[in-house]
Each structure stands twice: as structure tokens, then as C-alpha cells.
Amino acid sequence: MRTKKGYQTWLYEFLRFDILVECPKCSKRAIVKVSEPVFSKIKTEVKLTCMHCGFNKYLSPQKTTMYSLGVPFDPFFLTPLWLTKSYRKNILWAYNYQHLSFLKEHIAAQLRERNGQAFFNKSLASRLPKWMTSAKNRQNILDYIHDLEQK
Ligand SMILES: [Zn+2]
Numbered sequence: 001m002r003t004k005k006g007y008q009t010w011l012y013e014f015l016r017f018d019i020l021v022e023c024p025k026c027s028k029r030a031i032v033k034v035s036e037p038v039f040s041k042i043k044t045e046v047k048l049t050c051m052h053c054g055f056n057k058y059l060s061p062q063k064t065t066m067y068s069l070g071v072p073f074d075p076f077f078l079t080p081l082w083l084t085k086s087y088r089k090n091i092l093w094a095y096n097y098q099h100l101s102f103l104k105e106h107i108a109a110q111l112r113e114r115n116g117q118a119f120f121n122k123s124l125a126s127r128l129p130k131w132m133t134s135a136k137n138r139q140n141i142l143d144y145i146h147d148l149e150q151k
Pocket of ligand 1: 023024025026027028050051052053054055
């Protein structure tokens, strides 16, 4: 299970799945769909659609620009993400449920650590934001993730 991939690389992986965002029109859950794996370097088509109010936005492959990862917005339209929750001065966020369970798995693994030996993937966990993995926050963060899973 060891990997040298950094957290940024992992974030790309979650763009394979639909990104859940807050609809700019009705504030309910909408999705951002990417037609091709973003890292294939092939220009990709991106669509935002809301099942609730029918709102949609589209970026043709020529127009697609990807903004930075690592912020609580989708990287194409910069729409606020659906899965976010404030934790003190920070924001816990995920692109989708796959990303959320990834965070849960890694934070839980840290909780199970014995004698400073992580069960797996210590290098990756160390790239998660410190406030997420610090011993005093872990249990709270897991509770918050649990809340988001129900959203
Ligand atoms: Zn809507």
C-alpha cells in the first residue's frame, strides 16, 4: 500500500468521479462532470448540471482551464463544493464521496497507529493538512466526515 504519490496527485484522482458542487441557481446539489481523465493531457469537456432546477453550464474542450486544486471549489467553474464543513478556522472539504472516504480511511488509520508506526501510507497521511491529522483533532474530524457522508 506504500506510495510516493503526493496529496496533489491524489486530488487529481478524484476528478475522475463527478464533483459535487452547490448549484449557483438553487443552492442544491449539482454535479460537475469531466469527460476525460484530466491528467491525460487531452483537452476535456466539462459540464455542470443540476438535477433540481435544470441549471447547466458547459466548457468546450478548447475553453477548459483548470484552476488550482486544494481549495473548496471545483477547479473548472470555481463553484463552491457541496461537501464542506467549517472546522474552527479551517474548512473540511471533499470533491465527492470517494474523496471523503479516502480522508476517513487515512485519518482513521492514524488513530490506530501504535508506537509511532502507521499501518500504511504514512507518507501520504503526512501530506494531509496538519489540522486534519493532529492527534487532538482526529476524532472530531472523523465525526465531521461522518456528518458529510449523510449530506
Ligand atoms: Zn439548481
